[in-house]
Amino acid sequence: MSDPSTQLIHHPYTSPAGFEAVAPGVHKASTVIFPSVAALRNRDWKHKTGYTYGLHGTPTTFTLEERIATLEGGKFCTLVPSGLAAVVLVDMALLKSGDEVLIPDNAYGPSKAFAQAELAAWDISFQFYDAMNPADLAAKLNRKTRLVWLEAPGSITLEFPDLPALVAVVKANNQSDKMAHPLGTVTALDNTWGAGLAFNAFWLGADISVQALTKYPSGGADVLMGSVVTNDEVLHHLVHLCHMRVGYGVSGNDAELVLRGLNSMALRYAAQDAATQQLAVWLQAQPQIAAVLHPALPGSPGHDTWKRDCTGAACLLSAVFKPEFTQERIDRFCDSLQLFKLGYSWAGPMSLCVPYDVPAMRRTPWSHRGGLVRFSIGLESVADLRADLAQALLIA
Ligand SMILES: *Cc1c(COP(=O)(O)O)cnc(C)c1O
Numbered sequence: 001m002s003d004p005s006t007q008l009i010h011h012p013y014t015s016p017a018g019f020e021a022v023a024p025g026v027h028k029a030s031t032v033i034f035p036s037v038a039a040l041r042n043r044d045w046k047h048k049t050g051y052t053y054g055l056h057g058t059p060t061t062f063t064l065e066e067r068i069a070t071l072e073g074g075k076f077c078t079l080v081p082s083g084l085a086a087v088v089l090v091d092m093a094l095l096k097s098g099d100e101v102l103i104p105d106n107a108y109g110p111s112k113a114f115a116q117a118e119l120a121a122w123d124i125s126f127q128f129y130d131a132m133n134p135a136d137l138a139a140k141l142n143r144k145t146r147l148v149w150l151e152a153p154g155s156i157t158l159e160f161p162d163l164p165a166l167v168a169v170v171k172a173n174n175q176s177d178k179m180a181h182p183l184g185t186v187t188a189l190d191n192t193w194g195a196g197l198a199f200n201a202f203w204l205g206a207d208i209s210v211q212a213l214t215k216y217p218s219g220g221a222d223v224l225m226g227s228v229v230t231n232d233e234v235l236h237h238l239v240h241l242c243h244m245r246v247g248y249g250v251s252g253n254d255a256e257l258v259l260r261g262l263n264s265m266a267l268r269y270a271a272q273d274a275a276t277q278q279l280a281v282w283l284q285a286q287p288q289i290a291a292v293l294h295p296a297l298p299g300s301p302g303h304d305t306w307k308r309d310c311t312g313a314a315c316l317l318s319a320v321f322k323p324e325f326t327q328e329r330i331d332r333f334c335d336s337l338q339l340f341k342l343g344y345s346w347a348g349p350m351s352l353c354v355p356y357d358v359p360a361m362r363r364t365p366w367s368h369r370g371g372l373v374r375f376s377i378g379l380e381s382v383a384d385l386r387a388d389l390a391q392a393l394l395i396a
Contacts, residue, residue, distance in 0.1 A: 004071060004197055005266030011067055024063045024259060028252035029054040046240065055249040064255045065227075067262055068217065071196035072209050074229035076236035079255070080248040083192055083212020086226030087111045090188050090208055091147070093242035094235075097123035100144040104131035104161070105364045106154030108190060130364045131161040132301060138169045141185065143178060150206060151190040152199075153295050153302065156356050156374050157366075158318055160295040160302030163189070163309065167205030186235065192216075195347075197269045198312045202231055208239075214345060216314070219261040219268050221348030223254045268379065272315035272347070275385070276377040280317045282386055288325060288393050290370050293318040315347055315377040318356075321370040325396060330355050330371040333396035339380055339388040346376030351385055 013024050032051045034040040043050040048062060057065075065077040080086050091114065095101055101119065103112055105128040115126035125144065130136040131154060141148070148170050153160040167187055174184035189206035195216040201209035211217070213225040228243075230236050280294040294317040295306035306313070321330055334342060340353045353375045358366050377385065 003266075007070055008067065008262045008265060011070060013063055013066075024060065026252050026256045027058040027060045029058055045244065046237070055247060056244060058252055058255075060252045060255045060259070061250055064259055067259070068196075068211070068213070068227045069229055071217075071262070071265075072191070072211070072227075072229045073196070073200045073202055074209060075231045076229065076233070076240075078228045078236070078239050078243050079213075079250045080226040080228065080243065081250055082224040083190075083210070083214050083226040084108075084110050084114070085248055086210035086212070086228050087149075087190065088114055089226075089228055089239060089243055089246070089248060090210060091115070091119060091124075092246065093239045094147045094183075094186055094188075095119065095122075095124045096146075098144065099146040100125045100127065100142065101147045101149065102127050102129050102137065102140055102145055103149045104129060104151050104154060105362055106131060106157055106159060107149060107151045108155045108192075109361060111149065111151075111190065128363055131166065132159050134162065134165045134169050137166055138173070141170065141173045143180065145173075145185050146181065146183070148185055148187050149190065150187055151193075153193060153306070156318060156361070156372070157358060158293045158295060158300065158316060160300075160306040160310075162302070162305045163204040163206070171205070183234070193314045193316065194310070195265070195269060195314065197266060198310045198314065201229075204309060207232055207235060213258050215347035216265055216269055217258050217261050219265060219347060219349070220257060221345065221350065223257045225250055225254055225258055268347075269312060269314070271379065272377055273312045275382045276313065276315045276317055276375075278382050279375075279377060279385060279389070283317070283319050283389065286389075286393055288321060288396060289319050290322045291320040291368060293320065293372075316374065317377070318372050318374045320368045320372050321396075323369040325370060327355070327357075327371050329396045330373060333392045334373060336392035336395040337388055338391075339385060340375065340392075348376070349379045351378040351380055352376040 043052050045052040045056040069077040127140050129140050170185050186207045188208040189201045191201045191209040192212040208230045211227050280292050284292040296313045340351045343352045355373050
């Protein structure tokens with residue numbers, strides 16, 4: 001039983017005796033009652049051998065943690081209140097003052113902003129590296145580097161990096177005699193796009209995989225949650241201790257929504273993947289469009305690496321307009337769309353779009369001159385979405 005679509009449904013969850021329902025129970029608690037003072041003193045929240053307080057887990061959140069770990073092919077999972085909180089938790093668990101973190105220049109914007117605004121104020125330095133150039137990562141690694149973030153593909157511009165090559169650079173540095181830190185430099189992947197379905201983060205070498213469960217695992221555009229998964233007990237313990245200290249709990253109702261979403265996740269991923277690839281090919285042929293960025297399209301940056309490492313692609317594509325389309329015209333295009341709504345996030349049922357100013361977000365050179373619109377393809381009919389894009393392109 002190796003296929004995730006089966007694993008996500010047939011999971012070794014044990015239901016209460018005599019109540020063999022398909023769905024797990026929804027437990028909600030702040031207080032958990034102990035039978036005696038001795039039990040209160042002895043119960044261990046660190047190893048999930050018992051329940052101590054709602055913030056540290058309930059049967060419902062433990063069940064979701066097990067399923068997300070299974071989805072990612074990892075051993076340990078910690079849930080947090082958003083995808084961004086998962087990134088922040090890893091940063092806070094691993095970085096101390098005087099350390100440095102390396103982040104891809106094309107990473108999820110708020111992950112970069114956390115380093116720039118908060119970590120820097122705690123005397124934790126950061127550098128942005130070009131994820132499409134392992135030599136740039138090698139040049140930026142130094143004795144202060146404790147953590148290297150990876151993201152596949154890049155946010156908005158969707159370049160697919162060579163993750164094994166980037167991990168190899170970090171591992172080689174860890175083996176050199178310059179490495180004094182007992183943990184070496186840790187690699188953490190923002191795996192929201194792959195979602196545990198397009199590739200296995202741990203086979204490609206990451207030490208930690210984080211996801212915004214807000215996206216595919218939920219699938220409903222109605223819940224915010226994040227996860228941190230690892231196979232490494234020492235790393236898990238560090239993350240878990242930090243999690244407990246910062247008070248990042250998730251609610252039973254939110255966990256229930258994600259558990260429900262997991263049942264249909266593999267199907268949704270495949271359907272949205274197929275629809276996105278069809279629309280990407282169609283958009284590429286439109287006279288207003290200079291380039292379509294999607295890792296499955298030959299010529300899109302990192303296409304060969306995507307082909308080597310992935311079995312699918314998520315529901316994101318970006319279109320770069322020809323330079324004669326001013327920002328005003330691109331904005332008019334976005335405003336003219338009827339089915340595609342303007343809004344952040346992705347992997348929900350409704351198709352979305354957002355125009356971005358890429359040069360303002362990046363330090364690494366950007367080869368296109370035209371403006372970019374990032375689309376998230378939902379679960380509507382492909383023909384209807386195509387017709388919507390066509391009418392708005394005529395207005396632009
Ligand atoms: C959405 C997203 C996040 C943040 O998730 P939230 O739950 O919205 O905080 C992090 N990384 C990536 C790649 C994302 O797409």
